[in-house]
Amino acid sequence: MSAKVVIVGAGPAGANAALALARSGIASVLLDDNPHAGGQIFRPREGGRLPLLGADTRGETLRQGLRHHASLIDHRSGHEVIAVYPGPRLWVAAPDGAYELTPEHLVLATGAVEVTVPVPGWTLPGVYTLGGLQILAKSSAIVPAGKVVLAGTGPLLYLVAAQLVSAGVAVTDVVDAAGFPTAGQLAGMARVPALLLRGIGFELTLRRHGVAIHRRSAVVEVVGDGAVREVVVAPVGDDWAPLPGPRTRLAAGVVGLSFGLRANTELTQLAGCDHAHDPVRGGWRVRREADYATSVAKVYAIGDGAGIGGVDTALAEGTILGHGLTRRLGATAAILDAEATEAQRQISSLTLFRRALHDWSGLRPGIFSIADSRTMVCRCEDVTAGDIDAALDRGLALPRGLKLGTRAGMGLCQGRTCGPAVQERIARHSGVAVPELPMPTVRVPLRPVTAAMLASLAPKLPGE
Ligand SMILES: Cc1cc2nc3c(=O)[nH]c(=O)nc-3n(C[C@H](O)[C@H](O)[C@H](O)COP(=O)(O)OP(=O)(O)OC[C@H]3O[C@@H](n4cnc5c(N)ncnc54)[C@H](O)[C@@H]3O)c2cc1C
Structure with missing residues (x-):
């Protein structure tokens, strides 16, 4: 199935990008594994009513916007991207089966994960x-x-x-x-x-x-x-x-x-984009040009998934991406240059804020020394800090070798939870700082899927 623009992640960044494109008459498919749009921060209440401090009405505004532009924004909730291949080609696991998408332009707005x-x-x-x-x-x-x-x-x-x-x-x-x-x-x-x-x-x-x-x-x-x-x-x-x-x-x-938070880089890694370590923006993050283009043609990354910046940065990046992509597609941008310039101005102040925030509370490596040899590090595969240290002593010095040797990071969460702790242990053992180590690898499928789903996609494997 081909769609001109596919956006992964219906949080503030991805949803705002879809809305910016729709205002210029450009259609997009908006995929998200959650049941509702809004991402991490704008979660609607599903059960009970608990008045929570800091409730934000912007989530409802975004959802209303998506409904209003439903003829141009094909929002598919509960649809999870489990693989990205060159092209780009996406494999999507949905409640009623798996399917492939081959967009002309791919926007990755996959948010953050907790450290x-x-x-x-x-x-x-x-x-x-x-x-x-x-x-x-x-x-x-x-x-x-x-x-x-x-x-x-x-x-x-x-x-x-x-x-x-x-x-x-x-x-x-x-x-x-x-x-x-x-x-x-x-x-x-x-x-x-x-x-x-x-x-x-x-x-x-x-x-x-x-x-x-x-x-x-x-x-x-x-x-x-x-x-x-x-x-x-x-x-x-x-x-x-x-x-x-x-x-x-x-x-x-x-x-x-x-x-704190780190960027969810699973899809930018699978897409083959270049990454670099940037402690101020939460560690490993995808490299981007000024228009949020990555090193892979026609693949863009915005929001926390491209480096932790917070909700206001995510919204502003959605606006700027929508403005820039509209022009690339040769359409007249309904988002005025002034609006994109204002979003850019906001990002400049937010960047200074972020730097100070990092200076105050950015993750420091000594915290990982709290684990003793019996502390579980990889909870999926039951790998302790002692198991990792023993493997490092045996000479498994790189993230990939350590993964193969101990299974740390091979389980259900694919290293989402233990990744930073494993990297810090390698760094401490080898004396090589985390930014100089190879980035931990990512494998498809990103999440467990049924054999039937994989079988339905297998004929579409690249090269077949
Ligand atoms: C647990 C948590 C709690 C937070 N709480 C707050 C808070 O209370 N206040 C605050 O200001 N900030 C909070 N933040 C930070 C805030 O969520 C972000 O700054 C903001 O939401 C970034 O927006 P985004 O659009 O970049 O990403 P997100 O809002 O995270 O949206 C990304 C979306 O992409 C989806 N996605 C990811 N991978 C895939 C895939 N493979 N296939 C399909 N969909 C995918 C995710 O499920 C998510 O819905 C929190 C972050 C986290 C991780």
Whole structure:
């Protein structure tokens, strides 16, 4: 099936790009594995009603726009891209079977994934990622009962803590590996005053509810027998490695734990695009030109999937992509140059904000030293930190060799969870910094699919 423009990801970036194109009369197919458009941030409520702090009406506006332009935007929810081959050719798994698309132009807007850091006890029932807790609260109005400790770093930590505590959850402690932002970092974040004020608002909410904030600290162990009972907290140094000295024990029934976001590069990797390591934008990210073209002809990348920038950057990149692609296709852009220029101006301020945010709370490698030899790193394949270290001692020094030798990253999640931890362990063992290591590889199909689906696609394998 051919479609001129296919966009993968109906979050703020992809949906806004589809709308920008539709306003110029250009049709697109918009694929997303979620049941609704809106991506991570604009999740509609599916069950119950829980008034959550920071509710944003822009998601509903985007969804209304998609409905309004339904004759030009073919939005297919529950459709997951499981492979990209040169061409580009996409394999899509849908509820009623699999199919292939061969677009002229492919826009990848696949968003972010959370960075998880393995610590002893993190596989106990009752330990969630911060995003996981937020998704349960946002989509299904499910919130934890009993005492909750949230740990990690970055804006999501304070946002989820403020959202849960305002919804009546007993969040007792927030454990942040970063310190209090410096005057310089605050000045950088003040480049986007609304975002800085939002962050200050979360902090004030936590103080008002008596939540204790432990800065420059990390959870070094989750303790329990079949369920979380308490966490052990230690101070951390400049690189966030735990410091020796007394530990604090905090009672908890539920723990939220994650350390910021990284770009979901699965599809840009499968498409064969060049990538580079950029710590400010969340680590590995696709290389792009000014018009968001990647190194592969007619493949573009926007939003958090092309480097963490946040929702406002994602929306602005959608507008700019729509404007640029309209012109490439020889149509008259309904989006005025002035509108694209304004989006570009917003991105400039947001870039300065992002730099300051990274300076304050960007992931530091010492945090990965918390895992001891028995800590599970790859949860899908049951590979411990000790198994990885033993393989490294045997000489399996590169990500690919280590994967083949230990199966870390070969399971259901395909390394989405353990990837950064495995890379940091290789870096520490080899003395080669992560940006100098080869990027972890990605294999098709990206997600488990039925044999029947694969069989229906197999005749379409490139070269057959
Ligand atoms: C767990 C989590 C919680 C967050 N919470 C907040 C928050 O509360 N506030 C905030 O400001 N920011 C939050 N963020 C960051 C925010 O989501 C992003 O900045 C913003 O949504 C980026 O928009 P996007 O369009 O680039 O990506 P997204 O909104 O992530 O949209 C990408 C879409 O692509 C889909 N997709 C990915 N791969 C495929 C595939 N192979 N096939 C089909 N579809 C695919 C995804 O399911 C998703 O719907 C959160 C991020 C995460 C990961």
